[in-house]
Amino acid sequence: MSWIQTLNFPFMQHALIAILFAGIAFPMIGVFILSLNLIPLRFAMMHIALLGGAIGLFLRVDPIFSGMLLCAISSLALGPISEKTKLGVGTISGYFMALTLALAFILFYKADIHVLQAFNILWGNILSLTWLDLIFVIVISLIILSIIFLFFKEIQAVLYDREIALTVGIPEKMFYSLIIFMLGLTIAVSMRIIGALLVDAFILLPAMGAVLISRSLKQIFFFSSLFGLMSGIIGLYLSFLLDIPTSSTIIIVASLIIAVCFLIQRRSTMQKLKKVFTRGRMSVLMFLMGWILLLNFPSSTLAQEAVVASTSLAGAIAKAAGAEEVRVIVSSEMRHPPEYDLKPSDLLKFEGAKVVIYGGYERMVSKLLETSKNKNVLAIQINTDTSPENLISQAKKVSEVLKTEKEEQIWERKFLEKLKELQKKISPFSGKRAIVHRFAQPFAQWAGLQVVQIVSPGELTPKVIGDAIAKNPELVVDIYHVPVAQVIAENAKCKYIQVINFPGVDHTQSLEDIFEYNSKKLLQIFQ
């Protein structure tokens, strides 16, 4: 598949439009951050967005909307608060960062949401942009560009020296607050839409490179936009060519641009570079780059009946259901799917798929389905509870869609035999008093453990730990993917194991492997 052909896919068109706008406009916000030393504010905004999301989840309103709203309100308030307290935006940002994070954690605890799950609300990826996301990016970019165009001289004075801006008769406080408002809004939106990684790639890194080589504010704005565009387009292209995660590739390209700017900034290096890059050599280099552009990308050819699974567990269920070719998106090594950074080939998997199986908590899947060109794909949401009964029922559900009921029945028989065999092995330990992570509950029940307390996946409170120790457990069963309960085992001086719900650890692949791995852990700890 060639570079040009990839442009037929909506996800590629959307990514390029986003790069065009965000690549030009967002680095200008980076110039504000660097000139006014607002880096702490950038971090604070990310945490404020998280609190906004937590409030949304707690009040059962859209967390995306509440996150953006809180960021907008906070960015309006931060400027005047720092003025009144005379503490500076950096110090105030530190205060808000700590406070909002603490408040968000309390809300997550009260709403019984795991923090890692909560971060899912802030998941964004440039390869999964919907039209609504694009409209957000375009509108904010146009606002930034218009403000800079209309108020260039006022902004120049404020960035140069706020005191001087004030003394020449510019309403400096108003412009400073406007800058902070634009910054807050851009960070909130870009974090949610293009992902936390790309916030830096599009906002901060191009501005850093531009500041190194520019001799005026106009040049800084020009070069930061140019570098933003270059890193976006080159990064997207390379991620296709090498089939590596897109956001990370864009970051690496942006970082390389900064390194080149640093070399250019040093005149002695520049003179040496001029000797190395003669006209003849540059022509050869340009020819090579052109040739690379025409290279074909590794294409993803899928069988007509291919099944795409969001996680390794969904993939194992699909296999159990009798699917022949299953493509898993989130690699099995990934402890937590919501943080997954997409590769272009992941998107192409969708294009040829007949069925997509997902758990419902992976926001990326719903977005990918929305942006996919393949509208004939059938999405099956499954329940990912790992009790044997549920796994069988989910495999049946998938097999009905795939028309592979016979294969499923064969698997089911083997699966139940395997479980019987394993249950026999671990039977000496059934009845052990256990404190169990909520996600490990299906395994604990299957293994016949006496569950004396269940711990939630959030931060443990002193009371929960105290209660657990008082129950005098013999074993703590934690979950490998999001462990929280080791502290209980250490204080209660009892055995501790981590079990898995997703295959992938220690070469586990199938649903049987999950039970075998977990049973082995139980056997090992008591032998």
Add this chain to the structure above:
Amino acid sequence: MHHSVELIDVHVRLGHVDVLSGINIEARPCELISVVGANGAGKTTLLKIVNGTLTPFKGRIFVLGHDLSQHKSLNFLRRDIGVVPQRSNSIRFPIRVEEAVLMGRYGKIGLMRRPRKEDWDKAFEIMEAVGIRQFCKKLVHELSGGEQQKVALARALAQEPLILLLDEPTTYLDSSAQSEIMETIHTLHHQRELTTLLVSHDSRLVEQYSDKIYLLKEGKSYLTK
């Protein structure tokens, strides 16, 4: 004729410290007034009060006939007050000399308007008068301390102010550069019929150029010349 600047029994407290406790200063039009005092005597605070960036908790301030306590926004007034701060906060910001001087016109040009030819002409005329025309394409942070001070002076004058406030204009300069900048200030003060308020810790340096000298000591002002 009203005074250009008049401070009556002004008290300023920063945190829990009384920086100024009963200051009385008056400057008539076209006078060059120097305020001298040791470090921490409140000289910079005094200039901030005149410019309206700091509000005293007691006392009255009149600038060009306006009672500052009666106005919420002082941007209109600041356009008539040129300020040369002790040192710019943005030492490494890439800005050419001509742009930095033109910045003095920004308040007068107004919001959302581009600088016109007259504004550029004014900036170049001032650069010529101050003696920095030849550096106009250079970056400000590439200049020597004395030259940077002249850029700040040119920017303040580009405002075409009625009042000029100078905060330690000779600090960080060697003795020949100190005399040169004081001569330039003195000449331009007369040429442009400015009311100039200059604060310095060096009373000997400013004496020959000043019409009046006030000494700031322990929060009080004393007229010494």
